[in-house]
Structure formats: structure tokens, C-alpha cells
Amino acid sequence: MNAIPRSDLIGPGVCIAVTLAVFAIVYALAGGAVFPSDDAFINLHNANVLRLGHDDNYAGVPALVGATSGVHLTLLMAFEQIIHPDTLALFVLGAVTGVVYVLGVFGVCINAGCSRRDATLIALASLVLAGTLFQLLNGMDTGLAMAAVAWTIKLVTDKRRSLWLPILCGIMPFIRPELSFLAAGAMLILLSARDRALGFKLTAAALSIASAAPFLVWYWIDTGSFIPNTVGAKMYFFAERHADLSTKALFVSGALAQAVVASFPLFLCFRFARLRALELMLALFAIVFVASFFWRLPGGLAHNGGRYLYVFAPIVLFGVAGALASNHRKQALRIVAISALFVPLGFGAQFNIYKTHILGYRQSLADVVSWMNANLPERPMVMVHDAGYVAYAGHTALVDLVGLKTPAATAIHAALTYPSVGRQRPEAVASIAAKFDAKYLLAIEDWNQRFGLAEGLREQGWAVEEVYAGRAPADTPKVDIYRLFRLTPPDASRTADQAHLIETQRSR
Incomplete structure (x- = not known):
């Protein structure tokens, strides 16, 4: 040679x-x-x-x-x-x-x-x-x-x-x-x-x-x-x-x-x-x-x-x-x-x-996951759309609302979101949350606005309450901030509202 x-x-x-x-x-x-x-x-x-x-x-x-x-x-x-x-x-x-x-x-x-x-x-x-x-x-x-x-x-x-x-x-x-x-x-x-x-x-x-x-x-x-x-x-x-x-x-x-x-x-x-x-x-x-x-x-x-x-x-x-x-x-x-x-x-x-x-939303996501690890020791089910870092560094149970890591979510979108050209995406997301008994939603604000994740759940009767927003450098655009929402399903939400109303009436 x-x-x-x-x-x-x-x-x-x-x-x-x-x-x-x-x-x-x-x-x-x-x-x-x-x-x-x-x-x-x-x-x-x-x-x-x-x-x-x-x-x-x-x-x-x-x-x-x-x-x-x-x-x-x-x-x-x-x-x-x-x-x-x-x-x-x-x-x-x-x-x-x-x-x-x-x-x-x-x-x-x-x-x-x-x-x-x-x-x-x-x-x-x-x-x-x-x-x-x-x-x-x-x-x-x-x-x-x-x-x-x-x-x-x-x-x-x-x-x-x-x-x-x-x-x-x-x-x-x-x-x-x-x-x-x-x-x-x-x-x-x-x-x-x-x-x-x-x-x-x-x-x-x-x-x-x-x-x-x-x-x-x-x-x-x-x-x-x-x-x-x-x-x-x-x-x-x-x-x-x-x-x-x-x-x-x-x-x-x-x-x-x-x-x-x-x-x-x-x-x-x-x-x-x-x-x-x-x-x-x-x-x-x-x-x-x-x-x-x-x-x-x-x-x-x-x-x-x-x-x-x-x-x-x-x-x-x-x-x-x-x-x-x-x-x-x-x-x-x-x-x-x-x-x-x-x-x-x-x-x-x-x-x-x-x-x-690197300097913006990644830091926001890392901060939210760190907060979840420290404050959610019971490992509740968290619904996510970015399925990587939260699984790599986090300790909670997860369901991927897009379906990449959760095939059952894909089937729901195939039945609702896909044929409706996205119009029934809120119903699909709510169905996924209900099927997996999701207690929290972790979403970047960009996706939350574009796909109406939190608002769509509210329209389906869910109570959605923001509990934490990831910290990032001051110049990070708001759309790049990750937010964690607590979810309460429709029946439980109505029960909670009724209990609050009764308690209010009693106090009067």
C-alpha cells in the first residue's frame, strides 16, 4: 500500500x-x-x-x-x-x-x-x-x-x-x-x-x-x-x-x-x-x-x-x-x-x-425545574411541551402534551387537533390533562400565547393558577420565560368554588 x-x-x-x-x-x-x-x-x-x-x-x-x-x-x-x-x-x-x-x-x-x-x-x-x-x-x-x-x-x-x-x-x-x-x-x-x-x-x-x-x-x-x-x-x-x-x-x-x-x-x-x-x-x-x-x-x-x-x-x-x-x-x-x-x-x-x-430561556427553565425539585417533593404529574430538560434534571412525573414522549397524547391530537386544523387543540390538551391527572402545567410564555395553553384549559372549565415564573436576565423577552401553573380539573374546581361561596356566606 x-x-x-x-x-x-x-x-x-x-x-x-x-x-x-x-x-x-x-x-x-x-x-x-x-x-x-x-x-x-x-x-x-x-x-x-x-x-x-x-x-x-x-x-x-x-x-x-x-x-x-x-x-x-x-x-x-x-x-x-x-x-x-x-x-x-x-x-x-x-x-x-x-x-x-x-x-x-x-x-x-x-x-x-x-x-x-x-x-x-x-x-x-x-x-x-x-x-x-x-x-x-x-x-x-x-x-x-x-x-x-x-x-x-x-x-x-x-x-x-x-x-x-x-x-x-x-x-x-x-x-x-x-x-x-x-x-x-x-x-x-x-x-x-x-x-x-x-x-x-x-x-x-x-x-x-x-x-x-x-x-x-x-x-x-x-x-x-x-x-x-x-x-x-x-x-x-x-x-x-x-x-x-x-x-x-x-x-x-x-x-x-x-x-x-x-x-x-x-x-x-x-x-x-x-x-x-x-x-x-x-x-x-x-x-x-x-x-x-x-x-x-x-x-x-x-x-x-x-x-x-x-x-x-x-x-x-x-x-x-x-x-x-x-x-x-x-x-x-x-x-x-x-x-x-x-x-x-x-x-x-x-x-x-x-x-x-443560552442566556435567556434556558436559565428560566433551569430555575423553574430547580424550584419544582425543592417545592414539589410529592412528585405530582406535570404537563410539559418541552420534554427534555425537565426530565433530565427534574424529579416529577411528566406527560408531554405534544406527544413526542407520550404516545397517548399523540393519539388524542390525531383525533381532535389534527382534523380540526388546530381549532380543537384546547379540547385535546384538556383531555390529555384529564387522562393523566395533571396537577401542573409548565410552559414557555411563547407557546402559552401562540397555542393558548392556559387560557384553553380555562375555557374547558379548568382552574389555572400561576405559581412560579422562572428567573432569567433582565433583558430576557417575556415570551422566553417559563411559567408553572397549578391545575384543578373542572369538577374539583366547581367544588372548590362552591365551598368558598358557602364559607363566604357563613362568615357573613
Whole structure:
């Protein structure tokens, strides 16, 4: 085997060193392993459930219920075996994922015909484009999905096809379900290649099935489904599928407009691309991806800082690399130069989201959970919509009103909220509260206002009394404050009111 020339290692080495340095700097500035999203703590909680073998908060619920990415959860469990505490393990997993992503982009650029210098610069720029860095820092599966897309493009464009591609295609649906479309396209390209022998294709197909099989079995055992249930739960709660077309178009166009601004004008480099099978596959993947959200969950494209759209970042950079390596290099360089005016917009927007969440509502949530631990020793049932941190750090029994961690809630939304396009959401939430005998509701003010959680319960006859508001820095917007409400069901509420009236009359 020929040794790799030392000069060929410089680019990847720089990519690894810079990426790890960036994560180390963020770790130091943030004061440790912190995460801006509650979903990161769903991952940590699920890992705890796997380790303990049972869930103390969501009684009887397996770990994979509410887990979108079985691959990410598996990696987190592996990292937790050697890195402590678990929050640091999750942060290190994010750093390693960042390295894998950047190296994938580097490989994509080399395969596109870029010089090693250009490939290194583009790979490092991948951390900056549209604020990608903050998606790698969110403690979720976003970075892993981006890395999977980058390496899919790299492996498909390799001159010598390897069996790593079918293995990756097999596990991609369990990194993010939407990547199933990309995996299918990549396997189609591989299996239709004329320069590959039949034996290679049969082996590739077998490896793809074999890599998927453990996750298929795991999900079936834990959830009764071969695929993650999280999008389905969100679809029923947000109830946007049956919204009118103009509303759905507004949701999707708004999210896409932000993505276009954040990546403008780099995506224009694709006009220099040759219409080969890969470009066609990536275009079809983008169309099917957006169409699936338009059909089921159009507002979801804007969730968590638009994180679902970040799987397109390596595709945009693939177009840039191809343009720079083509006869249109001068035009591509002009586009890259112009992008310097727009890249700060996307980066700045993601930085502000990250900073606001770290310093604002995250502190409010942590404070409420701390208060609950100290003041609710009887472990009452608490109804939540952010199902992660309160389960990870709290000690009370929980019911997830969205349904991610509580499948019975999903069924109620499927029967009421979903077909009514959200109009019967208050009845659904009240039904969930009654079914699980919820004593408290923990909600961020933003959700409380948007979905009328407390007011909707009051309309259904429940007594809803705020008992605590999480403390946060003074400049934290009110919509980012978590509030804890005491709940009294309709019959008990009427009984209490009658007793109060009788006592008042007696005192007179």
C-alpha cells in the first residue's frame, strides 16, 4: 500500500485543528458544555433511560420514543462510556461530528476538482456559512445529518467506489428520516453504475440492508414502528397538513427566504454545474424534501433556527467547489466575493439565537425545574411541551402534551387537533390533562400565547393558577420565560368554588 504524501495531510490536518480549536474556544467562553435547545436534553434523558433500563419521569415509555435519531443516540451512549459528565460527552460528540462534517466537505471539494488550498478554505468556510457552527453546537442530530450528506456526495463522486457508501445509506434514515430520499438516490446511482460488477452490487445491497437492520429492529421493539415517530407527533400537534395552501405556502416560503438570504449568492454556483446523475439526484432530493414538509409540517422548516434546512449546506458548497474547479472560475470567484456581504447575516442571526437561548430561556427553565425539585417533593404529574430538560434534571412525573414522549397524547391530537386544523387543540390538551391527572402545567410564555395553553384549559372549565415564573436576565423577552401553573380539573374546581361561596356566606 502506498503511503499518503505528507503534503496531502496538511489540508485535512488544518481542518481538524481549526474545528477543534473553535469548539474549545466556545467551550471556554460559554463556561462549559451548554446547549441552546431543550431537544439536546431529550437526547441526554434518553441516554439515561437506556443506561438505567427504565424511565422515572415518563412512566413506561421506552428510550426511543421521542428519539428522532437512533444513530445519534447510539453514538452518545458510546461517548458517555469514556467521557464524563454526560453533558461534556454530548459536547465532544458535537465537536467530533463537526470534524467529520468539515472533512466530508474537504473530500467533496477534492472530488469536484478543487486544489487542496481551495478545498481547505471551502471546508473551513463551511463552519461559517449560514451560521452552521451553531447547528453543530445545538446538541442535536443536525450536525450528524449534515455530515452524512457531505460524505454521501464525497463517496458518490469517488473515482473508486467503495462499500462505505451502502453502509452509510443504510443508516441515514436513522440519522434523520428525511435522508431516506438521499439514501435511496445514492443507492440507485451505485446500483445502476455500468462499471461495477454484479457481485459488487449484490454485496452493496446486502450491506445497506445489514446496516439498517439493527435500527429497524430496535425501533420496532421500542416504538412499534420501523421509523422514528417524532415527525408524526409534531404533525398531529401543529396540525398544519390540512391548512389552506396559501398558509402552507407562506410558512415554507418564509423559511426558504431566510435560507436563501443566508446562503446568497453561493447557491447560484450550481448554474455552472454539469447536469450529471449526482446533480439531478441532489435537485430531486431538495424538491422531495421541501415538498414533504409542505405536505405534512410546513411550519417545521422554521423550527430551531431553521435547522432542518441545514442539510443543504454541503450541497451548496459542492456547487461552489464545482464552479471554482470549472472553466467558470472567474464568475464563481465574483459570486464568492459578493457572498462576503451576506454570510455575516446568516451567521449573525444564528449567533443571536444561540446567545438568546443560552442566556435567556434556558436559565428560566433551569430555575423553574430547580424550584419544582425543592417545592414539589410529592412528585405530582406535570404537563410539559418541552420534554427534555425537565426530565433530565427534574424529579416529577411528566406527560408531554405534544406527544413526542407520550404516545397517548399523540393519539388524542390525531383525533381532535389534527382534523380540526388546530381549532380543537384546547379540547385535546384538556383531555390529555384529564387522562393523566395533571396537577401542573409548565410552559414557555411563547407557546402559552401562540397555542393558548392556559387560557384553553380555562375555557374547558379548568382552574389555572400561576405559581412560579422562572428567573432569567433582565433583558430576557417575556415570551422566553417559563411559567408553572397549578391545575384543578373542572369538577374539583366547581367544588372548590362552591365551598368558598358557602364559607363566604357563613362568615357573613
